[in-house]
Structures are given as structure tokens and as C-alpha cells.
Amino acid sequence: MGFVQVTITLVIILALVKPVGSYLVKVFDYERTGLDRIFGPFERAVYRIMGVRDKEAMGWKQYLGAMLLSNFVMLILMYLVLRLQKYLPLNPDGIDNMPSAQAFNTAVSFITNTNWQSYSGENALSYLSQMLAVTFPMFTSAATGFAVAVAFIRGLIGHQDNLGNFYVDITRAIIRVFLPLSLIVALFLVFQGVPQTMQGAVEASTLEGAKQTITRGLVASLESIKHIGTNGGGWFGTNAAHPFENPTPLTNLVHIVCMMLLPTSLVYAFGLMIKNKKQGWAVFAAMGFIFLVMLATVFVAEYHGVTALTSAGVNGNMEGKEVRFGISESALFTAATTAATTGSVNNMLESLTPMGGFVALAEMMLNNVFGGKGVGLLNGLLYLILSIFICGLMVGRTPEFLGKKIEGKEVKLASIALLIHPVIILAPTALALFRPESIASISNSGMHGLSEVLYAFTSGAANNGSAFAGLNADTNFYNVGIGLVMLVGRYISIIAMLAIAGSLAAKRVVPVTTGTLRTNTPLFTGIFIMIIVVIGALTFFPALALGPIAEHLAMPH
Numbered sequence: 001m002g003f004v005q006v007t008i009t010l011v012i013i014l015a016l017v018k019p020v021g022s023y024l025v026k027v028f029d030y031e032r033t034g035l036d037r038i039f040g041p042f043e044r045a046v047y048r049i050m051g052v053r054d055k056e057a058m059g060w061k062q063y064l065g066a067m068l069l070s071n072f073v074m075l076i077l078m079y080l081v082l083r084l085q086k087y088l089p090l091n092p093d094g095i096d097n098m099p100s101a102q103a104f105n106t107a108v109s110f111i112t113n114t115n116w117q118s119y120s121g122e123n124a125l126s127y128l129s130q131m132l133a134v135t136f137p138m139f140t141s142a143a144t145g146f147a148v149a150v151a152f153i154r155g156l157i158g159h160q161d162n163l164g165n166f167y168v169d170i171t172r173a174i175i176r177v178f179l180p181l182s183l184i185v186a187l188f189l190v191f192q193g194v195p196q197t198m199q200g201a202v203e204a205s206t207l208e209g210a211k212q213t214i215t216r217g218l219v220a221s222l223e224s225i226k227h228i229g230t231n232g233g234g235w236f237g238t239n240a241a242h243p244f245e246n247p248t249p250l251t252n253l254v255h256i257v258c259m260m261l262l263p264t265s266l267v268y269a270f271g272l273m274i275k276n277k278k279q280g281w282a283v284f285a286a287m288g289f290i291f292l293v294m295l296a297t298v299f300v301a302e303y304h305g306v307t308a309l310t311s312a313g314v315n316g317n318m319e320g321k322e323v324r325f326g327i328s329e330s331a332l333f334t335a336a337t338t339a340a341t342t343g344s345v346n347n348m349l350e351s352l353t354p355m356g357g358f359v360a361l362a363e364m365m366l367n368n369v370f371g372g373k374g375v376g377l378l379n380g381l382l383y384l385i386l387s388i389f390i391c392g393l394m395v396g397r398t399p400e401f402l403g404k405k406i407e408g409k410e411v412k413l414a415s416i417a418l419l420i421h422p423v424i425i426l427a428p429t430a431l432a433l434f435r436p437e438s439i440a441s442i443s444n445s446g447m448h449g450l451s452e453v454l455y456a457f458t459s460g461a462a463n464n465g466s467a468f469a470g471l472n473a474d475t476n477f478y479n480v481g482i483g484l485v486m487l488v489g490r491y492i493s494i495i496a497m498l499a500i501a502g503s504l505a506a507k508r509v510v511p512v513t514t515g516t517l518r519t520n521t522p523l524f525t526g527i528f529i530m531i532i533v534v535i536g537a538l539t540f541f542p543a544l545a546l547g548p549i550a551e552h553l554a555m556p557h
Contacts, residue, residue: 002328006299009253009332013260017284020261021268027176028150028169029273039176046175052167059161060502063151064495066166067144071111074140078107078133082125091126092200093215098124105479110134112490113141113231113372115343115465116482118474120237122215127198134233135222139182142229143173145374148494149266152378153273155501156402159509163501177262178229185224185258193247196220219244227258230372232343232465240333240346241322252325252346256333259340263370266377274402278520283380286528290369295335298352298359302327305353307555320351331356338363341372343465350452350468354552357468358544361455364462365540366532367421372463375490378497385414385500387531388519397517403509410500417496421461422539424485428457429543431481438477443470447554451547456482461489 026033047054058066081088082103086096098106102118109116110133119125125134147169154163190196195216204212219235223245226233236242246252267287271280303316321330330347337344338360349360363369368379385401389411392399399406432438432453442449452471459466460482467473473482510516518524 002299002303002326005328006295006332009256012253012257013264016257016261017264017268020265021272024177024262024265024269025272027172028146028164028269030172035176039172042175043171046171047168050167052165052171054165054168056165057162058165060151060155060163060498060505063163063166064498067148067494068491070140070166070170071144074137075107075111078111078137079103081129081133082106085126085129088126088128090128090131090198092198093126095124095126095129098129101476101479102474105483107133108483108486109465110137110231110233111141112463112486113138113145113229113341113375114460114463114486114490115226115231115233116460116467116473116486117233117237117465118479118482121233121235122217122237127217130218130222130235135218135225138222138225138229138231138233139174139178140170142178142225142231142373143170145372146170146173146177146262146266147374148498149270149374149377150273152381152497152501153270155498155503155505156404157274158505161502161505163498163505178225181228181258181261182221182224185228185254186220188254189220189223189251192251194220194223194251195244216244223255224258226344227255227342228262230259230263230340230342232337232341234344240344241348246346249324249329252329252333255344255346256329256336259336259342259344260370262373263340263376266373267370267380270377276402276520279402282520282522282525282528283377283384286525286532287368287370287376287380289529290366290532291335291339291363294339294359294363294369295332298335298356299328299331301353301355301359302331305355305552317351317353317356320348322346334360335363337466338464339369339371341367341376341462341464343459345466348469349455349466350470354451354548354555357451357455358548358552360466361451361458361544361548362536362540364458364464365422365425366536367462368532375463375493378493379417382414382417382493382497383532383535384519384528385410386418386535387524387528388517390531391517391524391527395517397515398510400510400516401504401519403512404504404507405510409503413496413500413503417493418535420488420492424488425454425457425461425540426543428481428485429454432457432477435477437475441472441475441478443472447547447551450543451551454543454547457485460485463490 082098147166151163197216201213201215204214206212222235240246267284268280271277306317316327333346370376371379388401389399389406442452452468455468456471
């Protein structure tokens, strides 16, 4: 039955790829649709308020500047809200101001689409903070990722340095994609029993007569954009394992579909926008193959990965998992949340088998198994550019992509973006294991303790936000360190990709000849997969060998 549940979920996701992908093309190619009557007035009002001319185009430097400026201003405002929430309205439970290091970490986390939380949401944030410093940037950070991905695609197929208009792109993404989808999902979640109220916590009496405080809030609205925008985080500390966030198997299904919906559809939209569906499906096939391998690994590991349980007649590892979801849906959620870099969890990743934890780590280290909306596709295309260059060197063919020559500048920028990812994971992990005060935050010694620290910085670098809960990350070192990792992990690759887009956009299209390397064939797709896996293995295998792999080998078999 678990296999059937997983299969049905994946079929639903696949069935939505083409219609949603086609709609995304219409949104970002500015095509006229019947929905213009609904969304058009709201968009024009926003343009007037911002003083934006919707027809004004931007080169890559202007586009990048607009993105960085808007994100910086929002970051400062979010930080101030968190630091001053005690004195601001909509604080019915009287929650105090957030400490400075934690406020920095939280503001950076949500502006970068990471949604890492070193706090428990129901105890640390007022309703105003939940709305302005959490839910609001869930919309803008998701829209920023979408906008940058679309700008890069325009650079691939353009004939001049014109990537569109950043402010128009994020406005259309929010109004035409994220708001309507979030509204629909939020209403369904309320129907299933997820709270949506401005009232504060309520006191209740247990069967034993003890008093219990039950936290409520605007949970449904946060949960909807949390998964639609592949944001992660949660109103409650236990995230989507909490019955107020994820009460039924149906809400669990909706959460998983929402996580995978836009990242998968954007890959199909990429094929449509470049007018080469075979190329889009080739990238989709590579990402899909790696995802299925990872899913199968965590699925088998959680069912059969603990020999002692099997010998005792226990069918699978249920530690840290909710009975209402079971092993199969917990395994699928784990694979989906780290593939789509969402970071939401419906089970405690700390309690996964070593190979189950390996899957979560590996998907974030690769950071292109569909990935978060926009940025996952960008990371995949970084590997694609590198694959084209390597293949061109091996077979003596001109490295070209969509008729644009891949030259030294593009390869250097792609290499910088790819190499910065392991640097900001491995270097801070080594530093944390060198500092006595950082080691004190680790609840488990040995191999699993290493995995806890490695997971924290991997999650920050991949803008994922999930965690092995055995690590106490609420210290100045981890709040500041992971905050800096999140910033670098988010923006270095974006800067590199926009620079590549600007460079490619200015190049003339070279006619296809017999010497052109075809990049939409099954053979190249296989090469593409191998290069992703080999580079990932060479980069991260030593750290993984000391953590989850060693832990797995050390288990009694």
C-alpha cells in the first residue's frame, strides 16, 4: 500500500507538469489570456505605486541591481520587525523581541527562501512577525527565484542584453501564480482542520485535569505559500509533523504535490520558452532519474535499513514518524522536501536511518534535483553548461547551447557558482568541529554528531532549511555562521547566472552544423547525469563517508 500511495502521488505531480508549465510560459512571456481581466487591474495598480514602467527592459546589471536592492530593503525591514515585535501590534501572547543574532539569522533565512529556524515559531514570533517577516517574504523570495530563472532563459534565447524587467516579473509571479494557488490551498487546509485565526493561544484542560496551552494562529495561510513557494519553515516547531499544520493524509498529499508542482513545471516551461521541448524533457529526465533513485534509497532504507528491527519482526523504522502518515509517506516527504529545497518536514530527520539521512544530505549537496522554484533549474543549467564544455573538449566539437557558443567566460562563471557551494558547506563544518563551544551544541557524539553539523550548513547553503534536530543551532556562532552561508549560497549563484545570461544574450546565434553537439538526446542526458553525480561524489564523498556512510557501515548487520 505504501508503494501504491507513493506512485499515485508521483502520477498526480506528472499530470500537472504540462498544464502548469504552459501557464507559466504565458505569465512570463506576457501573453494575453482570459485572466487579464482579473489580474490586470491589480498589476497596473502595483506598477503605479512602485513607479514602474512595465514595458521598460533591463540589461543583466540593471536586473541584478534591482533584485539585490529590493531584497536588501526587505531584509532590513524584516530584521527591524523581529527586533521590535514586543512593541508592535498583533502580539496577543506578549512575545518578547528576538535577540539580535537570531533576528539576523531569521531575516536572512526568509529573504533567501531558506526558512531555517533556530527558534520554535509558536513561542518566538508575534502574529505581525509571522505575517511580515515570514509569510510576506515567502511570496517575494519565491517570486525572486522565478524571476531570475526566467531572466536567464531570456538570455539564452535573446539577441541583446535584455532580460526583461525584474519588478514586472516578481509582480506577475506573485499576483498570477503564488497568490491564487495559495488561496486555493489555504481554503482546502482550513477545510481539513488547519487553524486560521487572529486569536491568541487558548487554555484547555487535559483528561488528567492538568492545564495545557494550545497555540493557534494564521497557520493555513502560511502553510499554503510555504509549500507552493518551496519555502519551508513552519508555524510550529515540529513543522508539518504537527497536527495543526498537517492533520490528515489528504493534507500530506497536498503538501507534497505543492512542493513539487512549480519546480517540475518550470523545467517543462523552460523547454517551451526556448522552443525546444526535447531539451526541456532531457533536463527533466535527468533530474527525474536522480530523484527516483534517491526516493527508492530512502524508501528501502526506512523499511529494511535496520536489521535489528527486521529480526524482531518489526516492519520498518517508525522512530520519529507520525502514525497517520507511516513510513512510505514520510520517505516521500523527505525525498521531496530536500529535492525541491523546501525544508518542511513531516517526520524527524534526526531519526532517519543513516542511508535515509544520506539521501536528504545528497539531494541538497547536488542542489539541482528539480530544486526550489527557479534556483533549482539554474543550478541544473550550470551543470548543463559544464557538461557541454567537457563533452566538447572530449569529442572535438564546438561547445554550443541553443546556438550560443560556450566560451571561457561562461565556463569560469559556472565553475565559480558550482565551487562556492561545497566551500560554504565544508569549510564552516570544519570550523564548527574545531570550536569547543560549537561542539557543545551537538547532542550526539561520533559519526552522527558530524552528520548533524554537516546537515546544518548543507541546509543553509542549499537554501533548504530542514535540520537534524539534535543540533542546538540557537547560538551566536550558528546563527551568524549559517546566516552568512545562506546569503552566499543564495546570491553568488544568482549573480553568476545573470552574468552568464547577459553574456549569452549579446552573442549571435550560430547555425547548427554536423559539428554541433546535440544536447537533447538520450546519450547526452546520460552524460549529464553522470557529470552531476561524479562532481557531487568527488566533492562531498569524503565528508559523507565520515558521516552517514560510516554510520551505516558501523550498524550491526
